[in-house]
Amino acid sequence: MLKNYIKLTFKVMLRKKYYTALTLIGISLTIMVITVFASFLDQIVSANPPEVRRERTLILDKVSVYKGGKKTDAVPSINFLQKNIHNLESTEFISYFTTREFISFLNGKTAGHVLKFSDENFWKITDFDFLEGKPFHGNEVRKGARVAVINEKTKSYFFKDGAALGKTFPIQGISYQVIGVVKPSTPFSRIYADVYVPYTTDINIQRTDKALEGTYNAMLLAKTNDLKKVRAELRGLLKKVNPVSGADSVKVHAFSALEQFAKSSSFNDDEPEYGKTAIIISIVLILFLLIPAISLVNINVTRIGERAEEIGIRKSFGATSGTLIGQLVTENIIITLIGGLIGLGLSVYASQLLVQFINTFDPLFKMPTDSFVISWRVFGFCLFSCLLLGLVSGIYPAWKMSRMDVIYALKGGNNL
Structure with a gap:
């Protein structure tokens, strides 16, 4: 079944090259930005060589003296x-x-x-x-x-x-x-x-x-x-x-890299606020995904509308709404993954351009061009982002398609 879905997906992509190009451009640019952002966070907090014991390493960088209130x-x-x-x-x-x-x-x-x-x-x-x-x-x-x-x-x-x-x-x-x-x-x-x-x-x-x-x-x-x-x-x-x-007392502040990053969203020196940091990152991720998702929803609605006869024939031969929704969501996820791979490749060049841009502000102390590294954690996060984008932008158009009137669809029209 999945093999047939993959074949059908490529046929659909080649059928309407204009919509396919718009879809892939939107997905690839989104994943490119997310990859660079994720790579930056990964190198700040994760255990990457030569800091392979980062989860056990603390940096003591501040001392506080309390006197007279x-x-x-x-x-x-x-x-x-x-x-x-x-x-x-x-x-x-x-x-x-x-x-x-x-x-x-x-x-x-x-x-x-x-x-x-x-x-x-x-x-x-x-x-x-x-x-x-x-x-x-x-x-x-x-x-x-x-x-x-x-x-x-x-x-x-x-x-x-x-x-x-x-x-x-x-x-x-x-x-x-x-x-x-x-x-x-x-x-x-x-x-x-x-x-x-x-x-x-x-x-x-x-x-x-x-x-x-x-x-x-x-x-x-x-x-x-x-x-x-x-x-x-x-x-x-x-x-x-x-x-x-x-x-009255003296206190030192020692935190790991992850704690230092989480503490950056807090005014409290005692404990990092992981919840607040997670919320901020989630909001940023949602904003990155929301705009392209809305665009993809509109494109997918148009794409599905042009496949009204195909959908009508399948429904007349007994295909259930659940089957059709599963097919179209799977197609959308496959297209999203293809765009994600393109975005992953673009992120390598985008990160180098970003480093060059940063270096123009400080030409003496230049960052290496390979400062952003795509680790397996970053790759996994980008894969998750592709799946999420594919689901978010595919479920609503597929649901609209499942409600399409069979007779009207067989005549070549659609009531989306």
């Missing part, structure tokens, strides 16, 4: 983190890092680079794919060795196609030796950088990092998926030893 928020300093956020029973590793930027001049060209100061635990929490060399270890961090791990883009910029290991390049006038080359992470990630160096080489620590306020974050890898245990231990730790003299 007032709250003061600040980015923590490396001194505060090392003194108070360490040796937690609920975590496997804790890493301290900060992100800066530097500009290089090479062969008459100027380029911007993202620089990340980190420690040896940074490489234990993440799972970077090392194409060459290795990460820096604890001794190099403690000694403040001027070594660097760079990504492929940075290697190509400084060393072209030649070898990079053992060679040096300047960062703010100081030479660093390359000891590793990695595949880059997504630029939407907190761990993204072009260059990674030991935080002990950060000459600005003493000027920018005080006892409490500074520029550093902590990355914590929990032992289990129960992240509330980590936050509970952090609260208990800071209650026992108040690190800020004269303060």
